[in-house]
Amino acid sequence: MDPNATHHVVIQDDVRPCPDFADHLRSVIQLRPDRAIALYVNWNSPENSYLSRRAVTLGSSWAPLSPLEYTPTLGLVMPAEWARQLGSYLFELPDSLRDDDEMVTRFCLERGIPVIAALPTLLDHGAGSSLAGNETHGERRSVLFAGDLAHGAARWNPVHPSEPELVRRRDRSTVTEFVVELVDSTCRLRFTRPGAGEAVDHLYGWYWQDWTELIGVDRGHVLAAWGEFVGDQRSAASLWDDGYAYEVWAAGYLLGADAAGGPGFPGTAEASADPAVLRYTLTAWVESGLTLSDRDARGPAGIAMLVDIASAAVDRGAAADGRMEEPLRKAAEGATAFPSDAVHADRDIDNALRAMADREAEACLLLAPSVDVPTPLLHMRVEKCPECGADRDTLRAHSTAVPTRVAALLAADEEPSGPGNVLTLLGCEVLPTRALLPAVLAEPAPGGRLRFKTRAAVLTELTGSPVVAPADLAKLVPAMASMERSSARAGLADAASPVSDDGGYMVLPALTRFNPLVSAGGGSRRPAGAHPLTPHPDAPALRSLGRAYRTYLLDAVRSRLG
Numbered sequence: 001m002d003p004n005a006t007h008h009v010v011i012q013d014d015v016r017p018c019p020d021f022a023d024h025l026r027s028v029i030q031l032r033p034d035r036a037i038a039l040y041v042n043w044n045s046p047e048n049s050y051l052s053r054r055a056v057t058l059g060s061s062w063a064p065l066s067p068l069e070y071t072p073t074l075g076l077v078m079p080a081e082w083a084r085q086l087g088s089y090l091f092e093l094p095d096s097l098r099d100d101d102e103m104v105t106r107f108c109l110e111r112g113i114p115v116i117a118a119l120p121t122l123l124d125h126g127a128g129s130s131l132a133g134n135e136t137h138g139e140r141r142s143v144l145f146a147g148d149l150a151h152g153a154a155r156w157n158p159v160h161p162s163e164p165e166l167v168r169r170r171d172r173s174t175v176t177e178f179v180v181e182l183v184d185s186t187c188r189l190r191f192t193r194p195g196a197g198e199a200v201d202h203l204y205g206w207y208w209q210d211w212t213e214l215i216g217v218d219r220g221h222v223l224a225a226w227g228e229f230v231g232d233q234r235s236a237a238s239l240w241d242d243g244y245a246y247e248v249w250a251a252g253y254l255l256g257a258d259a260a261g262g263p264g265f266p267g268t269a270e271a272s273a274d275p276a277v278l279r280y281t282l283t284a285w286v287e288s289g290l291t292l293s294d295r296d297a298r299g300p301a302g303i304a305m306l307v308d309i310a311s312a313a314v315d316r317g318a319a320a321d322g323r324m325e326e327p328l329r330k331a332a333e334g335a336t337a338f339p340s341d342a343v344h345a346d347r348d349i350d351n352a353l354r355a356m357a358d359r360e361a362e363a364c365l366l367l368a369p370s371v372d373v374p375t376p377l378l379h380m381r382v383e384k385c386p387e388c389g390a391d392r393d394t395l396r397a398h399s400t401a402v403p404t405r406v407a408a409l410l411a412a413d414e415e416p417s418g419p420g421n422v423l424t425l426l427g428c429e430v431l432p433t434r435a436l437l438p439a440v441l442a443e444p445a446p447g448g449r450l451r452f453k454t455r456a457a458v459l460t461e462l463t464g465s466p467v468v469a470p471a472d473l474a475k476l477v478p479a480m481a482s483m484e485r486s487s488a489r490a491g492l493a494d495a496a497s498p499v500s501d502d503g504g505y506m507v508l509p510a511l512t513r514f515n516p517l518v519s520a521g522g523g524s525r526r527p528a529g530a531h532p533l534t535p536h537p538d539a540p541a542l543r544s545l546g547r548a549y550r551t552y553l554l555d556a557v558r559s560r561l562g
Contacts, residue, residue, distance in 0.1 A: 001080060001087075006033070008083035011075045014126035015040070018146035018154060021122055028118045028156050029077060031061075036082065036108060036115040038065060039075030040123040041143045043288040046190060046201050048072065048117065050179035050255075051170060052143045056119055056281045057259040057273050057314060060160035063117040064170045067109050069200045070101035075123040082113055114167075120146040120154050120277065141288070144281045153276060175562030176214050180254045181205055182289025184400050187247040187254070188433075189215065193561070202368035203405055207432035208250050210511060210530055213554055214561075215254075216261065217317075222253050225316045229309070243516065244294060245309055248286055252310035256317025275311075282310040291399055346474050352481035353549050354556075356532060359484055360509040361556035366437045371405075376420030378407040378440050382427050383457060387467050387536055390427030390518045397517050403433045406440055421450040423508060424457045426466060428515045428535045435510030442506075451505040455480060456534045458507055466534045470541035477545070480533065483507050511553075 001008055007029050011017075018024060028037055041052045047066040055063035065071065078086065089107050090100060097103065108115050124147060125140040146154035169177060172194035179190045188205025189212075212219045226249050230240050239245055286306045287295065295303070369375055380402060382392040392412060395401050402409045407423075416422060423439045425431065431454070439452040456466040458480065468476055484507045511530035531537040532549040 001084065005080045007077055008080050009039075009075065009077040010073065011039075011123070012073065015074055016124040016126050016145075016147065018120075018122050018124075019151070024122050024146065024154065024156075025077070028122070031156055031158060032116060032118075034079065036071075036076065036078045036113055038072045038115060038117040038121075039077065040072050040121045040125070041065075041117045041119075042072060042125070043141045043143045043284045044181075044183070045069060045072070045143075046181070047179050047192065049143050049285075049288075050181060050190075051166070052117055052119055053255060053281055053285060054259055055117075055160075055162075055166060056144060056278060057255060058160065058162045058166075059157075059273050060162055060166065061119050061156040062160065062163065063119055064163070064167045065115045065117055066105075066170060066200070068105065070099065071104040071108065071115055072117070073101045073104055074125065076104070078113075082111075085111070118156055120144045120149060120280075122146055124148075139288075141284060143284055144277065148280055149277065176558075178215050180208075180251050180258070182247065182251050182285055184403065185244045185247060185289065185291045185294050186400050187251040187289075189254075191561070196365075196367065198367045199370035199373070201371045203371055203403070204368040204434045204437055206364070206434050208247075208254065210432065210550070211554075211557075212254070214558060215258075217254060217257050222250055222317075225249075225253060225313075229312055229316070244290065245306060248289075248306050248310050249313045251285070251289070252282065252313025253317035256314035256319075258317075259314075260318035278314070279307060279311060282314070283307045286310055293399060349473055349477045349545070350548070352478040353532070353545065354552050355481045356477075356484060356509060357549055357552035357556050360435075360511070360532075360553055361560055363438045363509050364434055364557055365560050366441060368434075368437060369441070375406070375440055376418065378436055379410050379416040379420050379422045380407050381410045381422055381424045383424060383460065385426040385428045385535075386460065386465055388428050388518050390515060392427060394427040394515060394518055395425075395429075398430060398515055401430045401515065403436070406433065406436060416449065419449070421452060423452045423454070424505070425454040425512075426456050426460065426535065428466075428518050429454060429456055430513045430515050430535075431508075431510055435508065438506075439508055452508045453505050454508050454510065454512060455532065456512055458483065459534060467536045467538070468534055468542060470539050473541065473545065477533070480507070484509055511550075 009025065025039075028039075041048050041063070043049055047069045048063070051065060052063040055061075086104065086107055090103060093100075093103060105115075107113070121142045121144060124142040124145040172192045175194065177192045177194065179192065181188050181190055183205065186205075187208045189208055190205050191214075209219055212222065226246060229249070233239055283303070286303060290298070290303075298306070380395075382395050384391040392409065396409055408420075410416065410422075421439050421442060421444065423436070439450070442450050442452075444450045453461070459468065459476070460466050462479075463472075463476070511532055512535050513530050514528040514535040516528060528535075529537075529546065530550070531542065531546040532553075533545070534542070537543055537546055
């Protein structure tokens with residue numbers, strides 16, 4: 001390195017620079033000379049992609065990057081003295097070490113070196129094969145590439161007033177700090193959980209509909225705003241039944257609410273972001289979150305419509321009613337969440353619900369493994385629902401019901417050929433990926449496998465149907481809680497410890513949803529409400545029970561988060 005150099009930049013070979021790259025590089029260095037600057041952020045990186053989108057939504061040209069996620073080293077510029085230290089640090093590492101980007105993160109964290117991304121990014125990923133074995137990471141593109149913008153539109157501003165708050169949020173200042181992600185045509189939250197030790201790059205996000213109150217957003221507001229938006233569209237009928245459109249709406253709404261709701265974020269997202277730049281950012285987000293089959297089926301026109309939806313949702317979420325005035329209040333100890341309902345006023349039911357919610361909270365807070373840590377696939381066995389007739393084919397038709405990177409669907413009467421536990425569920429059930437953690441992580445004795453069943457599958461085994469009559473709640477709910485509690489493997493905190501397989505099964509403590517594809521004619525793809533017992537909660541008493549359970553579950557997770 002030239003001893004008179006002020007900065008040092010490293011660019012990998014598989015990049016696509018933006019036009020006027022050298023001039024733009026000088027500009028960003030002059031604007032932020034005392035920072036390490038990433039010239040690329042991957043469009044679906046676990047945390048940095050959302051941190052970048054939030055910064056763009058606020059109108060900032062700079063995103064403080066995660067202190068734990070890999071540093072995007074496709075292009076990285078540093079003050080010369082830091083670069084010399086980094087070179088010496090990396091020189092001491094073995095050549096066999098592949099993840100140098102994670103070592104850069106460690107280096108910067110240990111020395112307190114702030115890393116920011118320049119937005120738009122000056123580099124995009126090239127289309128060639130990965131020399132580092134990253135083909136399994138899917139398509140790699142920038143979260144917002146300067147080369148995609150109109151000529152002259154790529155520019156970088158001085159430090160934005162929101163940056164101190166962006167830094168505070170990046171540093172995981174609260175136990176419910178989060179990012180929003182679109183993955184596999186689904187909107188999820190990812191709680192960063194400071195100090196918990198969960199892998200940054202795990203695959204087990206929290207399905208947004210179940211957990212928005214933990215981040216101060218009322219899910220009812222999201223749905224109501226969606227209904228108003230759909231009502232204004234000429235294609236309202238087909239749009240209302242479009243499941244991914246609703247997921248995109250939720251993601252945009254949560255992004256807008258997040259950007260407008262932070263106490264250190266001045267103004268609103270609607271007034272801050274450059275509309276053209278924000279649209280490019282949302283386009284990359286929408287495309288990155290689609291399954292390949294959904295992307296092919298929609299084509300450019302369909303994707304453009306989804307971007308319109310995301311843009312409208314950001315504006316709506318940034319409106320004054322996007323955030324709840326205060327978090328959902330904790331249910332009082334010793335009080336029932338449904339005192340006016342004669343069926344649910346039974347104290348045994350209430351106590352059983354609380355116990356079931358506690359076990360599900362423990363399951364949700366298991367530490368999800370890194371995507372790079374090999375875990376056996378969870379084998380999913382489907383039983384035909386005697387109520388609606390949904391079977392294995394029904395479940396397989398749902399594009400996200402079987403998360404293929406962590407689970408595999410067994411054929412009828414098929415026994416697993418490799419390692420991995422077995423989960424039995426009904427064809428009309430859709431489970432959130434996070435709910436699968438206990439079954440994925442539970443380690444059987446050598447050569448064995450553990451068997452899990454959903455609560456609905458257990459109900460069907462016990463009563464012949466997943467439909468629960470209100471008169472039977474007083475008997476079935478405590479019985480379900482007892483089965484979960486008395487199981488030799490109910491200690492979910494020890495899920496990673498080897499357990500013998502005695503031929504029985506564990507009840508998976510998880511919310512379930514009705515598979516919308518069961519409905520006649522294909523039905524709506526929009527997810528139904530979750531329920532702790534059954535995908536068929538049609539009776540008012542069951543819906544009331546579901547609302548109570550969700551209150552207890554939120555309380556249980558919130559208390560364990562901190």
